[in-house]
Amino acid sequence: MEFRNVRKWQVHFEVLRPLGNLPVPEVVVEEIQHERRYRLDGRLRGDGGGQLSITIGGRGGIRIGGVDHELTPGRAFLHNHNDPEVCYYYPPDGTEPWNFLWMAFYGDTLCNLIAEINRTYGYLFDVPRNSALVERLFRYRQYRDEVLTLTPLEGGKLVFDVIHELCSPLEEELRKSPHSSLVSDVQNHVAGNLAERLDVATLANHFRVSREHLSRVFREQTGTPLHAYITRARLRLAVNLLLQTRLTSKEIAARCGYAEYSVFYRTFRKRIGFSPEELRRNRYHPSI
Structure with a gap:
């Protein structure tokens, strides 16, 4: 099937001297499919890169992990x-063309990001159709059949902006969730009370939740165990x-919530790689 028979318009991108850690936009296309043989299976595709597809009209189909989903107007997939978990297609019982808008991009860092987004958000x-993201992509229609040249940062920003607009509604839900509110309150409490006793049990009691619930929610939301977060905050202050x-180092240990200097010293040296005195003498600025 020739592209010109199914693509209403397309715009290609070229990035000058691309940087390895930045994603690269490849193409934006509006496509119409109505052939029942149309099927793209990730298990059979050797090409790298990723793609965002948004249904504009008609109906498509996608199989994810063996489960089929309809792609009706307003539904998108990344x-x-x-x-190998993904296969999208024109439905065998389709009665009208599937009209969809898609953007392809590539880059190893981006592929890792897409895989993580799929694990986190699906x-x-x-x-x-009236979203800012669709309007952004449709604006490229004025450059149909052209090649747009971008700098590495322009290209990377374009891809990241598109993915941000795609995921921002879900991230806003995450920000407003009760779990996120609890984690934010805990983080603020830790920051303001580093000289005090801070452990999971004390914090759970303060916020009137169980230790198990607090530990689980904090790790789910931040990716870090609560006790490790407290230690990092104390060492950053130190x-x-x-x-x-x-x-003095002993005065600093006390301000950071360590009742015994020996515990502070061992923890500091293990995590930082220097003793407190060596760090001060060498003016070393570690990343914690």
């Missing part, structure tokens, strides 16, 4: 081309005090 998204004040 995937890596060679994802493959399917709601993108209404480093700042060592570099910006004349307080």
Whole structure:
């Protein structure tokens, strides 16, 4: 099947001297499919890169992990081309053309990001026809059959902006969830009370939740165990005090919530790689 028979318009991108860690936009296309043989299976695709597809009219179909889903207007999917879990197609019982808008991009870092988004948010998204994202992509119609040249940062920003607009409604739901509110309250409490006793049991009691619930929610939302987060916050404060004040190491240990200097010293040296005195003497700024 020749592209010109199914693509209403397309715009290609070229990025000058692309940078390896930045995604590269490849093409934006509006396509119409009505052939029942149309089927793209990730298990059979050797090409790298990823794609965002948004149904504009008609109906398509997608199989994700063996489960079929309808792609009606306003439904979109994001995937890596060679994802073996994904197969999209024109429905065998379709009665009208499937009209969809899609954008392809590539880059190893981007493919890893797409895989992580699929694990976190899934493959399917709601993108209404009047959304800012659809309007953004349709603006490229004025450059039909042209090649747009971008700098590496322009290309990377375009791809990241598109993915951000796609995921932002879900991220807003995440931000407003009770779990996120709890984690934010805990983080603020830790930041303001580093000199006090801080452990999972104390914090759970303060926020009137169980230890198990607090530990699970905090790790789910941040990717870090709560006790590790507290230690990191204390060491970050210790480093700042060592570099910006004349307080002794023992005074700093106390301000960071360590009742015993020996515990502070061992923890500091293990995590930072220097003793407190060596860090101060060498003016070392570690990333914590």
